[in-house]
Amino acid sequence: MNALSDLQATLDPSRKSWVESANDSTNDFSIQNLPFGIFSDKNNDAHRVGVAIGDEIVDLAALQAAGLLKVQSKADVFARDTLNDFISLGRDAWRSVRIQLSNLLARETATLRDDAALRLKALVRQSDAQLHLPVQIPGYTDFYSSKEHATNVGSMFRDPKNALLPNWSEMPIGYNGRASSVVVSGTPVRRPNGQLKLPDQERPMFGACRKLDIELETGFVIGGGNVLGEPIACADAEAHIFGMVLLNDWSARDIQQWEYVPLGPFNAKTFATTISPWIVTLDALEPFRVEQPAQEPQPLAYLRHDGKHAFDISLEVTLRPKTAKQATTISRTNFKHMYWTMAQQLAHHTVSGCNTRVGDLMGSGTISGPTADSCGSLLESTWNGKNPLELKEGGTRGFIEDGDELTLAGWCQGDGYRVGFGTCVGEILPARK
Amino acid sequence: MNALSDLQATLDPSRKSWVESANDSTNDFSIQNLPFGIFSDKNNDAHRVGVAIGDEIVDLAALQAAGLLKVQSKADVFARDTLNDFISLGRDAWRSVRIQLSNLLARETATLRDDAALRLKALVRQSDAQLHLPVQIPGYTDFYSSKEHATNVGSMFRDPKNALLPNWSEMPIGYNGRASSVVVSGTPVRRPNGQLKLPDQERPMFGACRKLDIELETGFVIGGGNVLGEPIACADAEAHIFGMVLLNDWSARDIQQWEYVPLGPFNAKTFATTISPWIVTLDALEPFRVEQPAQEPQPLAYLRHDGKHAFDISLEVTLRPKTAKQATTISRTNFKHMYWTMAQQLAHHTVSGCNTRVGDLMGSGTISGPTADSCGSLLESTWNGKNPLELKEGGTRGFIEDGDELTLAGWCQGDGYRVGFGTCVGEILPARK
Numbered sequence: 001m002n003a004l005s006d007l008q009a010t011l012d013p014s015r016k017s018w019v020e021s022a023n024d025s026t027n028d029f030s031i032q033n034l035p036f037g038i039f040s041d042k043n044n045d046a047h048r049v050g051v052a053i054g055d056e057i058v059d060l061a062a063l064q065a066a067g068l069l070k071v072q073s074k075a076d077v078f079a080r081d082t083l084n085d086f087i088s089l090g091r092d093a094w095r096s097v098r099i100q101l102s103n104l105l106a107r108e109t110a111t112l113r114d115d116a117a118l119r120l121k122a123l124v125r126q127s128d129a130q131l132h133l134p135v136q137i138p139g140y141t142d143f144y145s146s147k148e149h150a151t152n153v154g155s156m157f158r159d160p161k162n163a164l165l166p167n168w169s170e171m172p173i174g175y176n177g178r179a180s181s182v183v184v185s186g187t188p189v190r191r192p193n194g195q196l197k198l199p200d201q202e203r204p205m206f207g208a209c210r211k212l213d214i215e216l217e218t219g220f221v222i223g224g225g226n227v228l229g230e231p232i233a234c235a236d237a238e239a240h241i242f243g244m245v246l247l248n249d250w251s252a253r254d255i256q257q258w259e260y261v262p263l264g265p266f267n268a269k270t271f272a273t274t275i276s277p278w279i280v281t282l283d284a285l286e287p288f289r290v291e292q293p294a295q296e297p298q299p300l301a302y303l304r305h306d307g308k309h310a311f312d313i314s315l316e317v318t319l320r321p322k323t324a325k326q327a328t329t330i331s332r333t334n335f336k337h338m339y340w341t342m343a344q345q346l347a348h349h350t351v352s353g354c355n356t357r358v359g360d361l362m363g364s365g366t367i368s369g370p371t372a373d374s375c376g377s378l379l380e381s382t383w384n385g386k387n388p389l390e391l392k393e394g395g396t397r398g399f400i401e402d403g404d405e406l407t408l409a410g411w412c413q414g415d416g417y418r419v420g421f422g423t424c425v426g427e428i429l430p431a432r433k
Numbered sequence: 434m435n436a437l438s439d440l441q442a443t444l445d446p447s448r449k450s451w452v453e454s455a456n457d458s459t460n461d462f463s464i465q466n467l468p469f470g471i472f473s474d475k476n477n478d479a480h481r482v483g484v485a486i487g488d489e490i491v492d493l494a495a496l497q498a499a500g501l502l503k504v505q506s507k508a509d510v511f512a513r514d515t516l517n518d519f520i521s522l523g524r525d526a527w528r529s530v531r532i533q534l535s536n537l538l539a540r541e542t543a544t545l546r547d548d549a550a551l552r553l554k555a556l557v558r559q560s561d562a563q564l565h566l567p568v569q570i571p572g573y574t575d576f577y578s579s580k581e582h583a584t585n586v587g588s589m590f591r592d593p594k595n596a597l598l599p600n601w602s603e604m605p606i607g608y609n610g611r612a613s614s615v616v617v618s619g620t621p622v623r624r625p626n627g628q629l630k631l632p633d634q635e636r637p638m639f640g641a642c643r644k645l646d647i648e649l650e651t652g653f654v655i656g657g658g659n660v661l662g663e664p665i666a667c668a669d670a671e672a673h674i675f676g677m678v679l680l681n682d683w684s685a686r687d688i689q690q691w692e693y694v695p696l697g698p699f700n701a702k703t704f705a706t707t708i709s710p711w712i713v714t715l716d717a718l719e720p721f722r723v724e725q726p727a728q729e730p731q732p733l734a735y736l737r738h739d740g741k742h743a744f745d746i747s748l749e750v751t752l753r754p755k756t757a758k759q760a761t762t763i764s765r766t767n768f769k770h771m772y773w774t775m776a777q778q779l780a781h782h783t784v785s786g787c788n789t790r791v792g793d794l795m796g797s798g799t800i801s802g803p804t805a806d807s808c809g810s811l812l813e814s815t816w817n818g819k820n821p822l823e824l825k826e827g828g829t830r831g832f833i834e835d836g837d838e839l840t841l842a843g844w845c846q847g848d849g850y851r852v853g854f855g856t857c858v859g860e861i862l863p864a865r866k
Contacts, residue, residue, distance in 0.1 A: 138571075139613050144696060165694055170637050171628055175696035176609035176703070180572050180788045181661055190662045192785035195604055195733065204603050206733045228614055228705070229623045229865065255785070261598055263577060263608035264697025270609070270787035272661070300628065300639045352625035352688070353865070354703035355613045432662065432786070 021054030028420020131277035208431030216376035321394030322403025454487030461853020564710035641864030649809035754827030755836025
């Protein structure tokens with residue numbers, strides 16, 4: 001077991017790194033962050049586990065080979081193309097590695113700082129690296145937990161006076177997503193074809209989606225699963241979470257509107273979901289816990305937890321047309337607005353006995369704030385295309401056009417440092433002919 | 434490449450096996466069948482690939498070790514705990530193994546028949562074996578392709594005059610299922626807890642499901658996936674299918690009714706899905722192709738295919754209460770009634786660009802025939818519990834009670850032989866307190 005004081009020390013805002021770029025208060029990857037990912041680079045095309053620090057990546061496989069990183073039973077879990085084996089070691093192991101890395105990268109620690117040969121092996125510039133999908137994802141579930149988002153969508157497609165369905169306030173509504181098409185940030189996304197039902201036509205037609213949209217979400221990654229038939233209690237749920245990513249749940253609104261009754265969205269979502277490459281651990285997010293919104297009515301007992309279970313994560317979406325130099329910010333919001341917490345989502349997911357597994361990805365649902373400029377989808381901010389957004393450069397947008405590059409960003413702002421997620425980027429390619 | 438005549442010979446109705454039990458015209462596992470599964474036994478607890486023949490299992494790992502089974506590049510794919518590596522070798526390899534096994538097990542072939550020592554190693558009685566989940570399932574999708582089932586459900590919960598929603602006749606409606614909780618036949622299933630909304634209560638309560646149901650389905654297993662962004666054409670789709678299983682999509686009707694709007698069923702389904710242990714290959718089903726029902730309106734071009742794409746598979750469900758000796762048959766129907774074909778389901782699944790992977794499982798949707806005794810769910814046959822079924826022994830049933838054992842069976846009846854699926858069994862345990 002790790003001493004709590006050692007874990008606490010990794011969160012000390014005054015801790016600085018000898019990797020100077022990490023000390024910039026606007027760099028996402030401070031020494032307080034230490035997010036995990038999978039990378040390769042020009043000199044070594046093996047996919048392996050890395051941790052972001054400032055503008056660099058620490059190669060954990062290299063550190064372990066050099067004897068600078070101990071894991072239980074000397075498990076060989078870093079020279080791997082996914083994080084699953086490392087995550088499977090359990091929370092003590094994650095924390096032990098976090099503590100060791102924090103100490104090794106701290107300004108005052110000479111071991112790696114003053115060993116030029118080892119630094120050459122163990123540090124790779126992010127600009128020289130390629131980032132890969134960080135986990136093999138056995139299951140992907142997406143929730144619908146922003147009250148503002150659910151209210152907007154309900155007002156638009158059902159009844160503004162009864163925008164929220166009665167079940168929404170009683171449970172974190174969720175649905176199974178498609179894990180196979182989760183891709184890492186930077187992967188181009190092809191506009192989907194599918195069935196479109198035009199209002200003036202009796203039958204649907206086949207064609208390219210005309211209402212392609214983003215959904216600004218975060219996702220959490222299961223770090224410890226549960227056995228079939230044995231639910232995870234709400235109070236224990238956070239211990240099962242390894243960390244969080246940014247998630248863009250690309251959505252084909254026209255395909256969705258025609259197909260979704262009565263079994264939910266399918267082709268409208270399964271063509272791609274993009275996640276950010278770095279998984280920010282729940283430990284790193286600890287200082288940014290805040291009170292969740294008040295819940296009225298009080299949830300059923302299995303959905304109750306004491307304490308603070310929301311997190312103050314600033315979120316932003318930008319859109320840059322292919323020919324434009326400048327991107328336009330199209331949304332600014334915060335994860336703390338979410339009505340249902342991650343702990344409640346996981347408790348609800350498993351209450352029927354459903355099992356979860358290491359690497360499972362759970363999307364938050366679109367994160368919309370209370371104002372028009374804080375909507376997490378174009379569907380909402382343009383009100384289904386009726387009020388197009390004015391871009392700084394490249395005209396207006398009701399929905400996404402071919403060549404548009406969409407970027408999600410997210411970060412927690414500490415006192416003089418950031419715990420950030422980096423970006424989650426996707427460029428839209430034209431539909432297949 | 435295998436000669437077509439060799440493949441054709443494996444389907445010859447007159448071919449008999451020296452495993453005499455296989456020649457019984459009511460035994461599911463004739464020499465024409467040769468379904469693949471994963472098993473272990475008392476003498477060898479290693480999970481390995483087997484093929485059912487009569488009352489026996491042929492151990493493919495043992496056959497390969499003895500030099501009696503050749504696969505490309507001598508790939509070691511049989512001493513494995515899933516079929517995925519074997520399936521990944523591709524259709525030529527499946528067919529080559531089928532041809533070799535058919536020849537080896539044919540009555541006139543002495544090689545294994547007359548080698549007592551090798552028979553002892555390579556044949557295991559099914560009654561001495563334990564069967565395991567045959568594939569690692571990266572993704573599970575469930576369709577809704579029986580017109581009778583969709584009409585029944587639509588009549589019950591929406592409007593009998595407009596029972597089918599307008600999109601139903603235009604596409605094989607499907608949704609993402611939960612792969613983690615797919616279990617093999619014989620695994621007990623715990624009655625789920627969840628949110629129930631009683632009609633006379635303003636708010637939901639938490640409790641054990643009161644309307645636990647089966648869904649009689651088949652499933653198909655992907656044998657060759659597709660790359661993200663590259664759809665599978667309807668005409669090519671069957672070449673991507675390795676084979677079929679029986680599938681029981683256990684459903685908690687009361688949980689489902691409260692949760693499913695607007696994103697589809699979730700906790701009502703994710704607690705368990707049971708599949709039969711033997712995968713019957715599409716090659717073995719070839720003689721049982723029949724014309725699919727006429728489709729009106731004619732589907733959009735991407736959903737069209739020439740020829741016969743339905744299969745004549747007799748299906749049956751029995752229910753046996755814990756204390757009863759006799760089971761009661763509660764449904765008899767046939768897979769050939771399905772409106773949408775497997776090929777159309779797979780073409781639709783991928784038309785948006787969604788990728789599929791080896792081992793993906795696709796459920797047919799509840800298979801209901803045109804009469805009351807051919808319904809694939811108790812929801813339909815008891816009309817939501819209103820007209821309970823009379824059991825031979827053990828009273829009546831509106832829905833499933835604790836201790837009830839539900840068994841699906843399915844087979845194609847050839848001239849003097851069967852190509853059967855065996856059974857898909859689950860006993861219901863009381864809900865967790």
